[in-house]
Amino acid sequence: MKFTDSPVIELPVRTVVLSLQQDNGSLHVGTSVWPCSLVLVKFAERWAPPSPDAQNPYANLLDFHGKRVVELGAGCGAAGMGLYLVGLTDIVLTDIPAVMPALKHNLKRNKPVLGKTLKHAIVHWNNRVQILAQTPPYDVVVATDVVYIEETVGPLVSTMEALVKDDGVVLLGYQLRSPEAHQLFWEMCERVFVIEKVLHQDLHPDYAYEEADVFVLRKKQKGGPTQDAAPESV
Numbered sequence: 262m263k264f265t266d267s268p269v270i271e272l273p274v275r276t277v278v279l280s281l282q283q284d285n286g287s288l289h290v291g292t293s294v295w296p297c298s299l300v301l302v303k304f305a306e307r308w309a310p311p312s313p314d315a316q317n318p319y320a321n322l323l324d325f326h327g328k329r330v331v332e333l334g335a336g337c338g339a340a341g342m343g344l345y346l347v348g349l350t351d352i353v354l355t356d357i358p359a360v361m362p363a364l365k366h367n368l369k370r371n372k373p374v375l376g377k378t379l380k381h382a383i384v385h386w387n388n389r390v391q392i393l394a395q396t397p398p399y400d401v402v403v404a405t406d407v408v409y410i411e412e413t414v415g416p417l418v419s420t421m422e423a424l425v426k427d428d429g430v431v432l433l434g435y436q437l438r439s440p441e442a443h444q445l446f447w448e449m450c451e452r453v454f455v456i457e458k459v460l461h462q463d464l465h466p467d468y469a470y471e472e473a474d475v476f477v478l479r480k481k482q483k484g485g486p487t488q489d490a491a492p493e494s495v
């Protein structure tokens with residue numbers, strides 16, 4: 262599989278700029294940079310320690326010190342690389358073989374900014390062996406713009422559940438792509454996770470796209486209180 266040069270997206274993170282090259286010649290959607298990855302990174306940059314806001318409501322959530330993190334559907338690597346730059350240093354980026362050329366290209370392209378090549382691995386969401394090979398559980402599971410095909414929703418939710426610790430979190434960058442996948446995804450998530458939507462005003466003001474949101478998912482504790490429903494917006 263070859264990589265086709267395509268338009269570059271620049272993402273400023275703290276004192277550096279990530280350069281993300283898309284492969285628009287590819288037949289896979291994962292080789293383009295989608296908005297939710299940028300929205301999640303800039304949200305984390307705004308609030309991750311050391312944040313200038315003394316009343317930081319996300320200080321604990323975004324304190325990545327000592328935490329293990331895995332990204333699902335990493336695509337061109339925007340979210341994983343951006344979060345690495347705001348303190349998430351123990352991370353592995355995963356996707357399917359068709360996307361690996363674009364991911365590897367961008368990891369190499371940004372190595373001077375990152376200071377290293379981030380870990381990456383092939384993970385199909387319906388492949389239990391590949392999932393367990395990532396040695397779960399993780400403190401944080403990252404996923405952005407991954408809900409767009411109804412058939413993949415079940416494997417995605419199961420993979421998130423399998424990878425995240427009982428007291429861990431899923432950081433989800435979300436945009437409605439398919440009404441059918443959307444409905445099924447949130448129905449399945451409600452069975453497994455407590456769902457919290459980040460207030461739109463808390464997103465980075467320059468990256469607060471009207472149609473993109475950030476959600477925090479936490480596993481429901483066995484025997485604990487149940488949640489009534491997902492947020493009204495979903």
